[in-house]
Amino acid sequence: MSKTINVTVWNEFRHEKSNDAVKALYPDGMHAVIAAGLEKSGNINCRLAALDDPEHGLTQEVIDSTDVMIWWGHCAHAEVDDEIVKRVQKRVLEGMGLIVLHSGHFAKIFKALLGTNCSLKWREVAEKERLWNLEPSHPITQGIGDYIELPNTEMYGERFDIPTPDKVIFISWFEGGEVFRSGCTFTRGHGKIFYFRPGHETYPIFHNPEIIKVITNAANWAAPTIIKEDICPNTQPLETLSEKNVDFGKAGVVQASEL
Numbered sequence: 480m481s482k483t484i485n486v487t488v489w490n491e492f493r494h495e496k497s498n499d500a501v502k503a504l505y506p507d508g509m510h511a512v513i514a515a516g517l518e519k520s521g522n523i524n525c526r527l528a529a530l531d532d533p534e535h536g537l538t539q540e541v542i543d544s545t546d547v548m549i550w551w552g553h554c555a556h557a558e559v560d561d562e563i564v565k566r567v568q569k570r571v572l573e574g575m576g577l578i579v580l581h582s583g584h585f586a587k588i589f590k591a592l593l594g595t596n597c598s599l600k601w602r603e604v605a606e607k608e609r610l611w612n613l614e615p616s617h618p619i620t621q622g623i624g625d626y627i628e629l630p631n632t633e634m635y636g637e638r639f640d641i642p643t644p645d646k647v648i649f650i651s652w653f654e655g656g657e658v659f660r661s662g663c664t665f666t667r668g669h670g671k672i673f674y675f676r677p678g679h680e681t682y683p684i685f686h687n688p689e690i691i692k693v694i695t696n697a698a699n700w701a702a703p704t705i706i707k708e709d710i711c712p713n714t715q716p717l718e719t720l721s722e723k724n725v726d727f728g729k730a731g732v733v734q735a736s737e738l
């Protein structure tokens with residue numbers, strides 16, 4: 480049995496309240512469906528958090544007890560408080576895992592960690608997507624075949640303005656001809672990050688067992704091996720050092736006697 484992993488599933492949770500088609504697919508929010516899917520694995524405990532919760536549901540206490548955070552946002556990225564973004568970023572650098580889904584490519588937390596624009600091409604005409612599994616030996620693709628096929632998706636196309644990923648796990652082909660790096664891993668500090676493209680709100684993407692399988696695998700992969708607070712100490716040598724020429728050490732510094 481794998482170790483227990485505490486996952487916080489963060490969702491903007493706005494489309495589900497304002498759009499009837501989205502509400503029909505996800506009456507309690509996409510985060511509730513993702514959490515229910517992950518918890519079927521037996522070793523994942525999920526907590527839900529949303530933009531309109533106090534502190535966006537991401538108090539320090541919540542963050543300190545989160546092994547992996549999942550992030551879905553789209554229309555309200557700008558409403559996410561910069562202080563809370565810093566709080567999440569700090570924890571990722573300390574070792575917390577982060578899984579960013581779909582339109583989270585423009586989330587403040589993703590851009591802060593990656594440092595690039597994270598822009599891409601897009602089109603919404605319900606076309607077919609085939610996600611090719613490039614890394615069948617990777618923990619994130621266990622139980623997944625050569626590809627995952629989604630009959631109706633929003634298209635995301637290259638160029639995706641991200642830094643070169645540690646690994647590209649999936650590459651998507653779209654009916655309209657574009658391709659996209661749909662599954663990418665990054666490391667920032669001690670934290671593991673996985674970006675996973677599927678998840679447009681008007682399609683039942685998070686009801687798809689293969690998509691949930693990938694996110695479940697990613698949560699297990701991204702769970703911290705350590706949590707280590709950043710420090711920058713002045714430090715004493717481990718060995719006894721030979722006496723140094725202190726004058727050399729002061730080279731270039733004008734001495735009082737020379738003035």
Ligand code: ZN
Nearest residue numbers: 582633679680
């Ligand atoms: Zn979308």
